[in-house]
Amino acid sequence: MPRTNEPGRSVSSRLLQVLFSFGPDQSALSLTDLERRTGLPHATVRRLAMELTDVGALSRNHDGRFTIGLRLWQLGTLAPLTESLRTSAQPFMEDLYTALRQHVQLAVREGAEAVIIERLSAPRAPGLVSQVGGRLPLHCSGVGKVLLAHGGGDLIDGVLSGKLRRYTPRTVVDPTALRGELAECRRTGTASVRGELTTGADSVATRIVDGDGMVVAALSVVVRTGSVKHQAALPSLIASGLGISRVLGWRPGIRIRDV
Amino acid sequence: MPRTNEPGRSVSSRLLQVLFSFGPDQSALSLTDLERRTGLPHATVRRLAMELTDVGALSRNHDGRFTIGLRLWQLGTLAPLTESLRTSAQPFMEDLYTALRQHVQLAVREGAEAVIIERLSAPRAPGLVSQVGGRLPLHCSGVGKVLLAHGGGDLIDGVLSGKLRRYTPRTVVDPTALRGELAECRRTGTASVRGELTTGADSVATRIVDGDGMVVAALSVVVRTGSVKHQAALPSLIASGLGISRVLGWRPGIRIRDV
Structure with missing residues (x-):
């Protein structure tokens, strides 16, 4: 007002x-x-x-x-969400980076976008679009899909009924197909994106959950298309995501809730 | 005004x-x-x-x-100094952390204080006083001594003629002794602090130099007193500092200048 x-x-x-x-x-x-x-x-x-x-x-x-x-x-460093998340996530991100030697990024949702709050970059991995503080679309980035899937029905309806920008020929912009992906993501906790945001760059992402079962962030690994099998990166990514979630108070059995 | x-x-x-x-x-x-x-x-x-x-x-x-x-x-993430420095320093800080498994921190000077702009923390190393964004005194922290030594005569005169707080019984607060340390730091590029800011925590620090020979930051390793010999940590710390400086455009032969 x-x-x-x-x-x-x-x-x-x-x-x-x-x-x-x-x-x-x-x-x-x-x-x-x-x-x-x-x-x-x-x-x-x-x-x-x-x-x-x-x-x-x-x-x-x-x-x-x-x-x-x-x-x-x-x-800005006093912003509580980013500081506690970054501090909790940092050792896990470092270990994941050491294991995979690929870009690792942590994002939270702000409105209808994802914001990168921490990133570790591999010098020889593909160029990243975003820096720390940068924004990514919800409908076609790995972290974005995870955050969108857990953002509640109103958010999903709003995003899917709006204009879905086609960043590459592979960007999924069909609302029905996207709804299916999001339902799958809620079931598995992960999302897999192949060249949808940047041609030649894939991303696998997983959710970060707090002690109340809220999905507060998403963690992803960005790789050059074809360089790493998603199935090979997923187990370590999931384990890192669960590790960060545990630091935030999550325990097995706590029901995952939409925002 | x-x-x-x-x-x-x-x-x-x-x-x-x-x-x-x-x-x-x-x-x-x-x-x-x-x-x-x-x-x-x-x-x-x-x-x-x-x-x-x-x-x-x-x-x-x-x-x-x-x-x-x-x-x-x-x-805040758009602040140019911190973003470019952090990005340049991050891989070197990660490698240093992997090699030493101790706290690694990067700081710049703001007025008469040092500000931590990046930090990697070892879970089992001693507690750090400061978080990213936190401030450290110039006269008795590792990064502070390096930044003070290269901050120019006016800054040094101002700090040494002011009140020098004694944080621990080991804090050096004698201006003559401090002047000697700062001259030595300008000669070697490094500073070594033993329990001066926090009892039980030591720090070794080195300067980061840009392509104009300006000391723009300081890099330090913080260790529990007695756990790591300073002489053992120094070579890798110095090499990391030189590596970051090279990314910023410094080359051997470029004269180090005071601010």
């Missing part, structure tokens, strides 16, 4: 507009960029950017462009 | 006051906590907290307390 007629609200939302102008593809912005992205007048943008720089939320490059500052990064 | 008489500035700094109320020891705050920490009226705090929650910068717990939200965390 934006109440832009209220002066205080308006000023603080302008500040947030400036902050949230930054994104994975726009991590360094000039004042002109910020003006264009926010639609705010030059003097306002300049004042807000300077104020954010004063407190360390933004930082200014040699070329005059602004980037996210170290103090904002520090503030 | 705060200009609190300017209404717009005042509103946006209140928003930042609310945000920066959160810290490592205060990662979940109630409205009452926020009122106390900001000194702002209840209605103002409530409105700003709700607005921050609306955009995902804050998130609200079941118990009504606020925490940092996932969108702010995502924004």
